[in-house]
Amino acid sequence: MEERWIDACALDDIEEEDVIGFEHGGQAYALYRTLDDRYFCTDGLCTHEKVHLCDGLVMDTIIECPKHNGRFDFTSGKAKGAPACIDLKTYETEIRDGRVFIKAD
Amino acid sequence: MIIIGSGEAGGCAAVALREAGWAGPITLFGEERHGPYERPPLSKELLTDTEPPRTRTSAEAKRFAELGVILRPNTRVAEISPERKLIRLQSGGSVPYENLLLATGARARLLKVPGSEYALTLRSFEDAWALRHLLGAGGHAIIVGGGFIGLELAASAVKLGGRVTLLESRERLLARAVPSALAERIRLEHARRGVLFHFGTALSRIERRAVILDNGERISGDVVVCGVGAEPETALARKAGLRIDNGIVTDDRLRTSDPSIYACGDCAASIHPQFSDKPMRFESWQVAREQGALAGRNMAGADERQSIVPWFWSEQYDLHLQIAGLPDLGETMVERILTDETQLQFHLDHGGRLVGAAALGKLSDLARDMRVAQMLIARNATPDPAALAATGRRLKTLLAA
Ligand SMILES: Cc1cc2nc3c(=O)[nH]c(=O)nc-3n(C[C@H](O)[C@H](O)[C@H](O)COP(=O)(O)OP(=O)(O)OC[C@H]3O[C@@H](n4cnc5c(N)ncnc54)[C@H](O)[C@@H]3O)c2cc1C
Ligand code: FES
Numbered sequence: 001m002e003e004r005w006i007d008a009c010a011l012d013d014i015e016e017e018d019v020i021g022f023e024h025g026g027q028a029y030a031l032y033r034t035l036d037d038r039y040f041c042t043d044g045l046c047t048h049e050k051v052h053l054c055d056g057l058v059m060d061t062i063i064e065c066p067k068h069n070g071r072f073d074f075t076s077g078k079a080k081g082a083p084a085c086i087d088l089k090t091y092e093t094e095i096r097d098g099r100v101f102i103k104a105d
Numbered sequence: 106m107i108i109i110g111s112g113e114a115g116g117c118a119a120v121a122l123r124e125a126g127w128a129g130p131i132t133l134f135g136e137e138r139h140g141p142y143e144r145p146p147l148s149k150e151l152l153t154d155t156e157p158p159r160t161r162t163s164a165e166a167k168r169f170a171e172l173g174v175i176l177r178p179n180t181r182v183a184e185i186s187p188e189r190k191l192i193r194l195q196s197g198g199s200v201p202y203e204n205l206l207l208a209t210g211a212r213a214r215l216l217k218v219p220g221s222e223y224a225l226t227l228r229s230f231e232d233a234w235a236l237r238h239l240l241g242a243g244g245h246a247i248i249v250g251g252g253f254i255g256l257e258l259a260a261s262a263v264k265l266g267g268r269v270t271l272l273e274s275r276e277r278l279l280a281r282a283v284p285s286a287l288a289e290r291i292r293l294e295h296a297r298r299g300v301l302f303h304f305g306t307a308l309s310r311i312e313r314r315a316v317i318l319d320n321g322e323r324i325s326g327d328v329v330v331c332g333v334g335a336e337p338e339t340a341l342a343r344k345a346g347l348r349i350d351n352g353i354v355t356d357d358r359l360r361t362s363d364p365s366i367y368a369c370g371d372c373a374a375s376i377h378p379q380f381s382d383k384p385m386r387f388e389s390w391q392v393a394r395e396q397g398a399l400a401g402r403n404m405a406g407a408d409e410r411q412s413i414v415p416w417f418w419s420e421q422y423d424l425h426l427q428i429a430g431l432p433d434l435g436e437t438m439v440e441r442i443l444t445d446e447t448q449l450q451f452h453l454d455h456g457g458r459l460v461g462a463a464a465l466g467k468l469s470d471l472a473r474d475m476r477v478a479q480m481l482i483a484r485n486a487t488p489d490p491a492a493l494a495a496t497g498r499r500l501k502t503l504l505a506a
Contacts, residue, residue, distance in 0.1 A: 015499075017501075051468070052469065055468060055473065056472060056473065057472070057473045057476045057477065057501070064476060066468055067418070067472070068418075069391070069476065082164035082165060082394070083163070083164045083394075085164040085167060085168075
């Protein structure tokens with residue numbers, strides 16, 4: 001199973017309470033860092049229209065879509081505010097040697 | 106509880122009513138054959154996507170069954186009787202209400218010139234369907250009106266390979282809603298794509314495939330489309346004796362002059378205490394959604410004042426526009442240059458309070474800062490202009506101040 005873990009970025013590539021985008025194998029991911037330095041990963045595209053969430057604003061553990069302000073809790077992937085009503089898929093993360101790894105499908 | 110108009114606002118109201126604890130019946134009457142669907146794509150993807158168009162159901166409508174909201178499509182409400190607290194349906198029959206919500210939206214305005222019935226307009230899915238066929242043929246479209254709908258239509262027609270001539274009665278585009286520097290950039294982008302503009306024109310007549318200007322000039326094409334704004338749908342309210350002033354007038358709780366009747370969305374002119382003591386009407390998807398939800402909560406007894414910061418977006422080609430608050434109320438402007446292609450304007454009133462923001466360019470460059478701007482406006486913030494302009498500093502840090 002080890003090979004499913006992907007090296008996504010360095011810890012400092014993401015600012016506190018922020019998000020970056022990451023692509024692997026043609027799939028877009030969004031990687032988040034909370035104020036208390038926890039790291040999370042979800043699908044990179046909004047479930048409403050396929051817009052990159054990494055351009056949106058992070059407030060606490062909520063990511064807001066840049067296009068119509070659809071909201072998701074990125075720790076669970078749950079849709080928190082219409083127009084987005086389908087949850088985001090989440091991926092496990094792990095920190096090793098100062099880097100963030102994500103467990104892809 | 107009865108809601109008239111099953112558009113964006115009506116759908117949000119139905120869900121909010123239930124979530125606010127109202128356990129009794131909720132019925133949504135709509136004259137369209139669809140339940141609530143998203144209108145913004147009608148002038149954009151729906152015209153240009155290669156796959157056959159479908160209505161995009163609003164998020165709330167997907168929850169009606171689960172929440173026990175009854176949707177009555179194809180049902181036009183003909184009359185309200187406020188004294189007897191019931192509505193009468195066009196098809197006959199009447200239904201009593203405890204509280205009533207008017208979410209009747211707006212309809213495309215027609216020009217008052219001979220032949221205006223030849224011009225197509227865009228408001229509903231069916232309108233978009235017809236336009237898709239005509240614009241898809243790739244001919245020459247004559248678009249009357251340089252507002253959002255006209256410009257988005259122009260961009261879609263160009264994308265489909267057509268030619269566009271756009272006529273505007275004023276001297277500039279988007280005169281109602283967009284700061285002039287940004288409107289000028291939008292004009293340049295259209296011109297670069299080949300759109301021909303005529304400003305300051307008045308029409309004297311419309312024909313099936315041509316318009317005739319008041320100076321006698323004739324412009325021929327393959328289809329004439331009119332995008333000269335929308336009129337609030339106030340007929341029912343007017344007949345019921347409710348106060349009307351460019352929309353159904355409400356207080357800051359979205360209550361009309363009859364305490365059992367509320368109004369929200371494109372049909373409503375409501376009090377936004379933060380911005381003005383005069384009723385204001387918006388044609389914005391976000392406002393319709395938030396007002397719908399607020400009206401629903403208040404009908405269930407919340408008694409909450411409106412604190413919505415208007416928010417609007419438009420897309421033309423690769424250009425993205427977002428507007429938050431009311432840039433018009435500003436007296437000074439501070440610019441934040443995000444990238445070569447993307448600029449953001451902050452509009453501050455005489456007391457230095459941020460009242461509006463407008464950004465044009467790439468969505469990925471502008472979205473975060475615009476969202477922060479919206480939050481600052483909501484807080485009546487008086488941010489330091491130098492900090493607003495300082496691109497190197499994350500705007501979000503101002504929220505902590
Ligand atoms: C083509 C187009 C593009 C748009 N693009 C954008 C955009 O990019 N960004 C943005 O912010 N906004 C956009 N808007 C505006 C946005 O869609 C509207 O602000 C929003 O739909 C308003 O919602 P509403 O519920 O108030 O009205 P509507 O969505 O118009 O719904 C009102 C409903 O009430 C029904 N009705 C009226 N009278 C009766 C009656 N007597 N009996 C029964 N039913 C009745 C109508 O048939 C209609 O279905 C766009 C609008 C259009 C038309
Ligand atoms: S695209 Fe994300 S909310 Fe619409």
